[in-house]
Amino acid sequence: MNDLLLNLILTLDASFRVCTPLIFASMAGLFAERSGVVDIGLEGKLLMSAFIAASAASVFGSPWIGLLFAIFASCIFAMIHGLASITFKGNQIVSGVAINILASGLTMILTLAWFKSGGITPTLQGDERFLSITLPGVDIIDHIPILGVIYRELISGHNILVYLAFATVPLVWWVVYRTRFGLRLRAVGENPKAVDTAGLSVEGLRYKALLIGGILCGIGGAYIAIAHNAQFTKEMTAGQGFIALAALIFGKWHPYKVLAACFLFGFLDALAVRLQGVVLPVIGEIPVQLIEATPYILTVILLAGFIGKAIPPKASAQPYIKEL
């Protein structure tokens, strides 16, 4: 029994770590899509900022500098997307694809140019990366059965970005639903013409949304390279940007529901790692690939309207053309 509990707690603990970048990226996507800009370039922004974070942290010896550079790089990509999809009214999906491919190529070329290696950056030592934090009181609560284990393994012992991710979600909720900017953001994604008529800048609002998304993606990418891992490796984001996109849809563009979806997908990922090669009673061995594919299957089923209905913001993917 205790063994099962510990296993469960360890899996949940891993889920927290796995779902952190998903949370940052899906919140970034939430801002973009709520403003009416589809962002399938989340993956590219994560990858690029992961690489820049690892490079800067290694060169300057500080994870904070790595984080700053990562945010900067991600914002540049976000602005390229903005230029294409807002100012020049191009196809937002094509622009997103371009960003993903650019990131994939640039990270490979720059690792070679800067570090003379194909696709990896130097390993970060000690405090060059974000280390896990032991919360106060672990020693005291540890004596309490069950609760002690939960506090020690599950709640304490993550790095600062994990806590930041979970703090970001209520903040996003507050911004989107309780501030003037949030109201305008939602309006511009549903009915840009009304916003324009009210004398507000549709383009300005959309740029702001993309910039916030750029910052969030930058933190997410930095987390992957310099908190969860200790260096950048080739294609290390491995589709997490797309899983975040799936979580965004699965959570129907609502911060808390998206958080739940992120955690579910993170849990599935952690479970896939733990179940590798394990033979379960009755069912036998579940193929890891099936568990890994589950987020995608679930999203397809949801999108098809078989479990609830996911309706994106109305003006999504449409460039706004001002009438003269």
Place this chain on the structure above:
Amino acid sequence: MTRDRRLSWINGLLLPLFNVLTAFLATAVVFILIDVNPIEATKILIYGAFGYEEGIGYTLYYTTNFIFTGLAVAVAFHAGLFNIGGEGQAYVGGLGTALVALYIDPTLSAWLIIPLGISGGLLFGAMWAIIPAYLQAYRGSHIVITTIMFNFLASALMVYLLVHVLREVGQMSPQSKDFPDSAWIPFVHDVFAGMGYKIAESPLNLSFIIALLFSALVWFFLWHTRWGFAIRATGKSNDAAVYSGINPKKIIVVTMCISGALAGLVGINELMGVQHRLLLDFNYGYGFGGIAVALMGRNHPIGIIIAALLFGILYQGGMDLAFEMQSVSRHIIVVMQGLVILFCGGLEYLYRPILIRFLAPIEASE
């Protein structure tokens, strides 16, 4: 020249040209940033792609894959659909081809096995596209998102099949057993040897001819058949299509099937043509490359062949460049693909305001 004529001239020729040039210029900037002389690099690249027989063979071999995926993306574009799932459709299409090659009676004639292998690729590629198409047409889910998801599903499926089902007994790496000789599409150098000419060995095989044939077929289909007309009409205006009696839902499904089938042909070049077995990631990057090819080729088969050739040159030349210059990795070609997609696609209208403003005074003086 009337204003309309002038606009179509700007949109049809000047803008694409400027866009491609900008993409190349941006690539040159990337070269300078990594301390490589772009002119020197271009020379090596072009020599690598054209300078010697083997290089030409490789160039056309890569071109073949890009023609297939470029056509796939273009057909969907004509119906106003964005098929971002070429990667997955190529992967699963290869499975169809491989299943034919692995399980058919190997004593049959190659004249039978190869067409069946091609059909397998077409069928499985179409199969992988039909679900997203159906969901878009009848359940309202967005084709872009579903095809992205299907790329990952294809990847998971293929890893599972290659690790657990199709792996050759006693083989450690996830790949199938070899195809029988009768399922090999002949190499071009073998064909030439048979005719008494000796040319350098390369992976170029007769799939290249098949790719050209399919380009002609796609051209005929899109511009000279009723279905082609219906597809283009739906892409131009959904409402107009409905009024002229076209059922857009049906068009979506048919178009995506054709698109997926074309992407599914990557497997005949890679598997029946070169590798002669099923293996992981043989499709890598061609599905996304097809987007760049279709955008650059303006969704027309001739444009696609030219754009595919350009990407073939870049692929092969890029390999040689990475070999010659220690500081350049062959991934420069991926950057270039990204830049082409960005400037020919996302930033398609970058120069339009400037061009229109530039031409307005001339227009006024006429």
